[in-house]
Amino acid sequence: MKLSHKEAQIEADRMHDVLLLLDHLAMREEATIKIILDCLYDIGSIYLINQRTKVRPLKGLLNGIARLSKPAFRFFALRWFQSTCPQLIANWLHAQVKFGTPSQDDTNTIEIVHVQDTLPERVQQQATEIKTLRTRIKWLTGALISIAALWGSTLMLGR
Structure with missing residues (x-):
């Protein structure tokens, strides 16, 4: 409508x-x-x-x-x-x-069709983003552990 x-x-x-x-x-x-x-x-x-x-x-x-x-x-x-x-x-x-539900004349239907047409491309892009984020999480976890170890060793040496 x-x-x-x-x-x-x-x-x-x-x-x-x-x-x-x-x-x-x-x-x-x-x-x-x-x-x-x-x-x-x-x-x-x-x-x-x-x-x-x-x-x-x-x-x-x-x-x-x-x-x-x-x-x-x-x-x-x-x-x-x-x-x-x-x-x-x-x-x-x-x-x-x-x-x-939106009618065929509604622009929402056009957007939904457009999203469905590009779904494999979007899935591939999301998979790439997920891999990138997982890599960043691993690096940040390593950095956090390193900082915690340095901080702990500094506290131990300071005593």
Whole structure:
């Protein structure tokens, strides 16, 4: 179903209002967002450490480092949340209030067909990105272990 120009303008204005309200909510409820991010960080760091590290004594050291890095994570994650999530939530909500399936005339159908046509290319690109990210994780894990070892040896020599 196509919307008239006036209806489309009303829809765009109302979605802009929703975005502004979500943005205001994200700014006003900063303390709540920090608590949510802290909880997610605690869960995610435990899973990541348990998944990537097999040596039990090293897990304790990495858990300590994860606790020390939480304030830095909170700072960057809060900025990311406030700049990105209101738009993501507004887009999701907008998709929820569109009822029915798009017609053949709708541009969404064209976008879906376009995505399906390029799916193998996108899958290949995503596979390449995943390999790159895994390599970066290995390098960062090695760097983290090296830094922890240097930090520990510095503390031991300082005594």
